[in-house]
Amino acid sequence: MGKQKIERSFKLVEERGQKAFVPYIMAGDGGLDALKERILFLQDCGATVIELGIPFSDPVADGPVIQEAGKRALANGTTLELVLNCLDMMKNEVIVPIILMTYINPIYAYGIKEFVEQCNKVGVDGLIIPDLPFEQRNIITSYTNDLGIALIQLVSITTTIERKRKIIEEAEGFLYAVTVTGITGARSSLHKNLTPFLQELKELSHIPVLAGFGISNKNQAQDVSENCDGVIVGSEVVRLLHENKRADLKELMSSLKNVEC
Numbered sequence: 001m002g003k004q005k006i007e008r009s010f011k012l013v014e015e016r017g018q019k020a021f022v023p024y025i026m027a028g029d030g031g032l033d034a035l036k037e038r039i040l041f042l043q044d045c046g047a048t049v050i051e052l053g054i055p056f057s058d059p060v061a062d063g064p065v066i067q068e069a070g071k072r073a074l075a076n077g078t079t080l081e082l083v084l085n086c087l088d089m090m091k092n093e094v095i096v097p098i099i100l101m102t103y104i105n106p107i108y109a110y111g112i113k114e115f116v117e118q119c120n121k122v123g124v125d126g127l128i129i130p131d132l133p134f135e136q137r138n139i140i141t142s143y144t145n146d147l148g149i150a151l152i153q154l155v156s157i158t159t160t161i162e163r164k165r166k167i168i169e170e171a172e173g174f175l176y177a178v179t180v181t182g183i184t185g186a187r188s189s190l191h192k193n194l195t196p197f198l199q200e201l202k203e204l205s206h207i208p209v210l211a212g213f214g215i216s217n218k219n220q221a222q223d224v225s226e227n228c229d230g231v232i233v234g235s236e237v238v239r240l241l242h243e244n245k246r247a248d249l250k251e252l253m254s255s256l257k258n259v260e261c
């Protein structure tokens with residue numbers, strides 16, 4: 001459970017000489033009835049971890065594709081509570097670690113302590129809360145630490161070295177390296193300083209470093225993962241699921257299987 005389950009999954013990828021692939025999906029896009037099937041599909045495609053987004057009305061870090069998916073999910077009545085119930089019902093079939101990505105507001109509304117306890121009960125292994133400042137992580141970690149749930153930290157290409165060091169010291173599960181300045185979504189080219197940025201994080205970090213934001217095809221995934229432990233792909237996965245292009249998604253997810261470490 002929790003951190004350890006995430007660590008084990010990365011270890012397995014490493015032992016196989018592969019790179020990690022973490023797909024992001026929006027809970028409730030396509031209806032909550034589709035959630036279990038989508039998670040099991042991604043699990044079968046070899047996802048290292050699944051990042052599951054909770055729809056929110058004011059998603060400040062999300063680009064257009066994920067915003068639209070969030071709107072669709074909210075329109076069909078998806079709530080944090082319903083997503084947690086849904087996870088509870090599928091927990092015996094889900095082997096792949098699950099990380100919930102939610103803004104802090106829905107957690108406040110739910111009740112922080114109740115939220116973390118429920119996450120633990122339904123088998124959530126980690127959390128990404130992009131608008132929770134590192135300095136205020138205590139409001140979550142005072143509950144997650146005891147339960148072994150990982151609070152995934154993000155560092156960006158503009159983070160200072162002092163801050164990177166501080167964040168990495170506390171980071172657990174994996175380190176989320178944000179590869180662009182801006183919001184989520186496909187980019188035709190990635191940041192020119194991406195390679196030194198990832199190399200520096202790899203040197204500093206005791207846990208896997210994963211790159212996310214703007215990666216949308218095989219070549220980008222392979223190029224980027226040469227300098228880190230794998231990639232997180234959101235908008236493209238959301239698009240392919242919405243358009244029901246399962247074969248393309250499978251193909252994209254297989255892109256890191258033959259990469260040499």
Ligand SMILES: O=P(O)(O)OC[C@@H](O)[C@@H](O)c1c[nH]c2ccccc12
Binds near residue numbers: 061185234236
């Ligand atoms: O969509 P992209 O560009 O592939 O990026 C991943 C991203 O979608 C996912 O990790 C994510 C979705 N919403 C977020 C908000 C903050 C940080 C990360 C995320």
